[in-house]
Amino acid sequence: MNKKTIYTLIAILIVFGIYGYEFFLKEEEKAEVVEAGKDVKNNTNEYFLPTSTTSQITHHEGYSLSYSEPHEQAEWVAYELKKSHLAKTNFKRPYFEIDKAIKTGAAHWRNYKKSGYDRGHLCPAGDRRYSQFAHDETFLTSNISPQRHDFNSGIWNALEQKVRYWAGKYDGVFVVTGGVLKHGLKTIGEENVAVPNEFYKVLIDTNTDKTKMIAFLLPHKKSNKPLYEFVVSVDTIEKLTGIDFFHELDDALENKLEASSSYKAWSFQ
DNA sequence: CTGACGATC
DNA sequence: GATCGTCAG
Numbered sequence: 001m002n003k004k005t006i007y008t009l010i011a012i013l014i015v016f017g018i019y020g021y022e023f024f025l026k027e028e029e030k031a032e033v034v035e036a037g038k039d040v041k042n043n044t045n046e047y048f049l050p051t052s053t054t055s056q057i058t059h060h061e062g063y064s065l066s067y068s069e070p071h072e073q074a075e076w077v078a079y080e081l082k083k084s085h086l087a088k089t090n091f092k093r094p095y096f097e098i099d100k101a102i103k104t105g106a107a108h109w110r111n112y113k114k115s116g117y118d119r120g121h122l123c124p125a126g127d128r129r130y131s132q133f134a135h136d137e138t139f140l141t142s143n144i145s146p147q148r149h150d151f152n153s154g155i156w157n158a159l160e161q162k163v164r165y166w167a168g169k170y171d172g173v174f175v176v177t178g179g180v181l182k183h184g185l186k187t188i189g190e191e192n193v194a195v196p197n198e199f200y201k202v203l204i205d206t207n208t209d210k211t212k213m214i215a216f217l218l219p220h221k222k223s224n225k226p227l228y229e230f231v232v233s234v235d236t237i238e239k240l241t242g243i244d245f246f247h248e249l250d251d252a253l254e255n256k257l258e259a260s261s262s263y264k265a266w267s268f269q
Numbered sequence: 270c271t272g273a274c275g276a277t278c
Numbered sequence: 279g280a281t282c283g284t285c286a287g
Contacts, residue, residue: 114274118272120271149287
């Protein structure tokens with residue numbers, strides 16, 4: 001056996017060794033890694049995660065969130081809605097489950113029972129229909145806020161459908177959404193889940209030629225007004241919530257885009 | 270699409 | 279408690 005043959009054999013052993021180790025990692029530790037949130041970038045896009053005012057960011061496969069224990073709900077839920085996520089599958093709605101990843105304990109769905117309020121999704125089930133797992137994962141109590149039914153099924157639903165329309169038109173959007181949480185809100189249930197007076201949604205699109213943003217601030221009530229009447233600047237949402245959105249962007253670009261309340265770059269069809 | 274709720278085992 | 283069917287915005 002000459003030197004060349006030996007080197008070749010060693011190279012083959014190294015390659016197979018690495019592959020075998022990778023394979024072992026994927027099979028044995030993938031679930032754990034996902035659980036720890038280290039794989040979140042593959043599933044959402046951690047580049048765009050906002051800051052947390054509560055220091056309790058949790059990553060799921062289909063979305064990330066920042067949980068506010070005093071309000072027993074998320075202050076924001078963030079996820080990427082890719083064009084490829086848009087699907088027409090119709091999964092059966094599962095039961096809501098307490099999110100065990102929330103260390104301080106997420107609210108029980110019983111708080112909403114006969115409260116007069118919907119369990120309103122923040123990351124909509126309709127945005128996660130590309131797989132049964134992703135769909136069912138939206139039914140965690142860390143992903144819901146108390147919403148009036150005429151709001152949830154009305155203008156909020158219309159906005160969620162508009163987001164899906166934009167995800168298709170602009171090859172995906174990144175979404176951050178939640179209720180405006182503050183002291184003194186009305187609460188429901190034994191755990192005192194706060195009922196927000198406003199809900200917001202902030203979008204960024206980096207998939208088309210020019211990065212663009214749009215933000216909505218909706219009063220928590222039924223409305224028949226057109227959606228564009230609720231457009232505000234991202235700065236407005238930041239001042240209201242204390243959350244810093246898209247802070248990883250170049251400062252000049254971030255400042256310019258977040259100060260704008262123009263919606264001319266977004267098609268309202 | 271977004272949901273609640275009563276009947277049933 | 280889990281499932282199924284019905285109903286409503």
